[in-house]
Amino acid sequence: MEKTDWQKWGLISVGLLFFTIILLFPLLTVFYYALEQGIDLFIKSIQEEEAQAAIWLTVKVALIVLPINIFIGVVMAWTIAYFNFKGKSFLTALLDLPFSVSPVVVGLMFLLMFGIDSFFGQWLATHQIRVIFALPGIVLATLFVTFPLIVKSLIPTMNAQGNSEEQAALILGANSWTLFRKITFPKIKWALIYGVILSNARAMGEFGAVSVVSGHIRGLTNTIPLYVEISYNEYQFVAAFACASLLALLAIFTLGLQNTLTWLQKRKFNRH
Structure with a gap:
């Protein structure tokens, strides 16, 4: 050899x-x-009331966050990739901020903004609106840590393919929706799906930021990662590992889906 x-x-x-x-x-x-203690105990642990509440809250947060991320991601990617303007490099640099700031600090920022002792907190309390220790706070924290993932997935694809087809369509009189649906979306759909997968996985698995703003209220504001921590600290090991395995399965599914999309993309490219 x-x-x-x-x-x-x-x-x-x-x-x-x-x-x-x-x-x-x-x-x-x-x-x-x-x-370890059998499939029956595994299923029973997942069916516990607190576990079900954590699973449902995690899914609910993801269902709220994903559409917002998709809309904001497409708009920001379109703006950065297709237009030149002052402050473009600064806006692009800001996309890396959620990756640079610790998730715990992200949660603390929202706590300081919307907590009871803050200016917004006093106004919210007067109008009986709860953000911190409630669903809105969890959604805000999750949005902060996940929104760049779709933008980052789209920008390279949109930069590489350019906007000449869009410009031609505008000259021919196409409206914005028709332009996006028939020209832009077919070009970016694989990158968009890839970004959605990553964003969803991060949204469902986020711990640090959500931990600060959730308040750990049992059955109300505990997502799966928070429930896993609480169960483990209370020596409910089967419950902790059962829900942890759900997140692990999500990671494996995400990885498999990513590789499948990459394979389909390469196959389509090779055909052309």
Whole structure:
């Protein structure tokens, strides 16, 4: 075997060993402990009232956040990719802010903005509107940490394909909706779906920001990640690992869906 072959297989072995120890083994451990005492107890743990409330709240937040992210993501990506204006580089740089700021700090920011001692908090309390320790606060925190994912997925595709077709359609008299539906959307649909998948996975798995603004109210403001933490701290290990396995399955499903979309995209490209 040539020296380059030894180097290649050595590097591959190091990579596989790293992924096995850091990623695969911990993931399998979650499923092992979730099912250690049998599938019946696993199902029973997921059917507990608090677990069901956490699952439903997580799904509800994702259903609220995703449409907003899709709309804002498409608008911002269109603006940044197709128009030149002062402050464009600054706006683009701001997209990285949610990745740079700690999720705990994000939650604290909203707590300071809408908490009872803040200016907005006093106004909200006067009008009997709850943001912190309620669904709106969880949605806001989740939006902050997830909205760049769709924008970041769309901008490279839109930059690469340009807007010459859109300009031609405008000259021919197409309205904005027809232009988007028949020209822009077919070009960006794969990137949009990819961004939606990532955004959904992050929304359902967010812990730090949601933990600060939720208040950990049992049966009301605990999402799946928060429920997992509480159950584990109270030595309800089966309940904790059962719900943790749901998040792990979501991660695996997301990974599989991403790879499937990549394969379909390559297949379509090769046909052309």
